[in-house]
C-alpha cells in the first residue's frame with residue numbers, strides 16, 4: 001500500500017512516499033481501508049519532532065504520518081467482537097492515517113452513520129473531539145459565562161465557538177485578519193478582535209471584569225496576555241502551541257493576574273475508553289447531520305500534494321479543515 005512516512009524530523013521536504021505492506025491487525029485491532037485522512041497541525045508538530053520523548057504521544061521513527069481517518073473495516077483481529085467487516089468507521093489519536101490501510105485498536109473506532117459522508121466524518125474526529133472536551137468538560141459553560149477563543153477561524157477554533165454559543169456562552173474571538181474575524185462571527189462569536197491589544201479589548205467588552213475562560217492554542221505570542229484577559233479566579237486553557245511553547249512561566253504570575261487556574265490538557269487523557277469516544281462522536285455526528293454544527297472542508301489533497309496542506313497551515317492560510325483523499 002502507499003503511505004506517507006517520515007524517517008527523520010524536519011520541514012515538508014522530508015515526507016517520503018513509500019510502498020509498505022498492508023498491516024496485519026493485532027488481536028484487538030481492526031484493519032480499516034481508509035478513504036480520507038484529516039490533515040492537522042499535530043502532523044506538523046510530529047514531523048518537526050515535537051513529540052519525540054513525549055509520554056502521552058510517543059512517536060518512534062520511521063512512522064506513517066496522520067492521526068485521524070475514516071473508511072471501512074476490512075478485517076478483524078481474533079478478539080474483536082463488536083465490529084463487522086463492512087462497518088463504516090472513523091477514529092483519531094492513532095498514528096498512520098496518511099495511508100491506504102491502518103490497523104487500529106477496535107475501541108478507538110466510532111461508527112459513522114450512513115447519512116454522514118466519510119470525508120465529513122474524517123474531518124470531524126480530532127478537532128471535533130478536542131473541541132467537545134474543551135467546551136463540555138473544561139469550559140465551565142452555560143448562560144452568562146464568557147470565553148475568549150484564540151485562532152477562532154482555525155480547525156478547533158471554529159468548532160469551539162459553535163459549541164460555546166450553543167451552550168449559551170458569550171464567545172469573544174481573536175483572529176489575524178478581518179476575513180477570518182468574519183468567519184468567527186458567522187460561527188457565533190459575539191465579537192472578533194485582532195491579537196494586538198486583545199486583553200484590553202476583551203476587558204472593555206466585559207465591563208473591565210475579564211472572561212471566565214480563555215482558550216489559547218497559540219502559546220508563546222499570546223499566553224501572558226491571555227492571563228490579563230481572564231477574570232479573577234478565571235481559567236486559562238493552553239491547549240496548543242502553534243506560535244511556540246511557553247517554557248518560562250512562573251506560578252506567581254497566575255497569582256498576580258488574579259489567582260488564575262492554568263491547565264495544559266491533552267485529548268488522550270479525555271478519551272480514555274471506547275464508551276467516551278462513542279458518546280462524544282455520537283454528539284458531534286448528530287450535530288453535523290442536523291446542521292447545528294458546521295465543519296467546512298477547507299481544501300482537498302492527494303498523496304502527491306500533502307506538502308501544500310502543511311505549508312498552508314504553517315503560513316496561516318487555512319480556514320477550516322484540510323483533508324487527504326486516499327486512492
Ligand SMILES: NC(=O)c1ccc[n+]([C@@H]2O[C@H](COP(=O)([O-])OP(=O)(O)OC[C@H]3O[C@@H](n4cnc5c(N)ncnc54)[C@H](OP(=O)(O)O)[C@@H]3O)[C@@H](O)[C@H]2O)c1
Nearest residue numbers: 041151154155156175176217239240241242243265266267
Ligand atoms: N491539547 C490537545 O488535546 C490538542 C488537540 C488538538 C490540537 N491541539 C493543538 O491545537 C493547535 C491548533 O490546532 P488546529 O489543528 O486547530 O490548527 P488550526 O487552528 O487549524 O490552525 C492554527 C491557527 O492558529 C492561528 N495561528 C496563530 N499563530 C500561528 C502561527 N505562528 N502559525 C500558524 N498558525 C497560527 C491561525 O489563525 P490566525 O491566523 O487567525 O491566528 C490558524 O488558524 C495545535 O497546536 C495543535 O497541536 C491540541
